[in-house]
Amino acid sequence: MKYLSVRSAVFLFVTVLASQSVQQVDAAMTRSSEAWGSPITYPSPGLRGAPGGSDGRVVRLFAAPRVPWGPGHRGIDIALRPGSVVRSVSRGIVSMAGPVAGANSVVIRHPDGTRSGYSFLLALLVTKGERVTKGEPLGISGGTGPGHLNPGVLHLSWRVGEEYRDPLSRLAPRAWHFAP
Structure with a gap:
């Protein structure tokens, strides 16, 4: 059976760890890029401007x-x-x-x-x-x-x-x- 050198094992470990970190960062970026809803309520879809009753500018x-x-x-x-x-x-x-x-x-x-x-x-x-x-x-x-x-x-x-x-x-x- 062949064994990895210590250097190869460390390199492999760091590569796998870095790959998982990149995947976690990518997942976090995807989650954080979801659009928010409005912080205010629109009284009527026909109103320009906005919510809560005022103009929402x-x-x-x-x-x-x-x-x-x-x-x-x-x-x-x-x-x-x-x-x-x-x-x-x-x-x-x-x-x-x-x-x-x-x-x-x-x-x-x-x-x-x-x-x-x-x-x-x-x-x-x-x-x-x-x-x-x-x-x-x-x-x-x-x-x-x-x-x-x-x-x-x-x-x-x-x-x-x-x-x-x-x-x-x-x-x-x-x-x-x-x-x-």
Whole structure:
């Protein structure tokens, strides 16, 4: 019977391990590229603009910071009528529900390990540890957060590890309207 040299055995082991890691990364990328549902409800399919009752325009786009703690806008802002229901974009577990810097917020950890955040909520409808489904109500839009914001703005963010990414790239295609 022939035996492998130690060097050949180590090489084979590392090759198999690397192959499995690549397959796991590919699977994670596939899972994380699934489109999210809308965080807001559309009152009528005939309405342009959008959900929750207001126009649903994206009034502020994502702007990645140049350095981790530098200035930037780590999500998008969507105009909503105050009192609109804000919904989970995908299934997951509530990892945080409460105030952050004066704004009521909810963070959902999704099965792919990413997190979606929802801020400037008037009321929270979930608590930490709850399992939520795609489209499940998380809170009511309203007037918490920095004073310069319209009381009906939803701030939606997306984190992969510790890096914020543009949530528009995850939302299901639709006629999003952008403020001039």
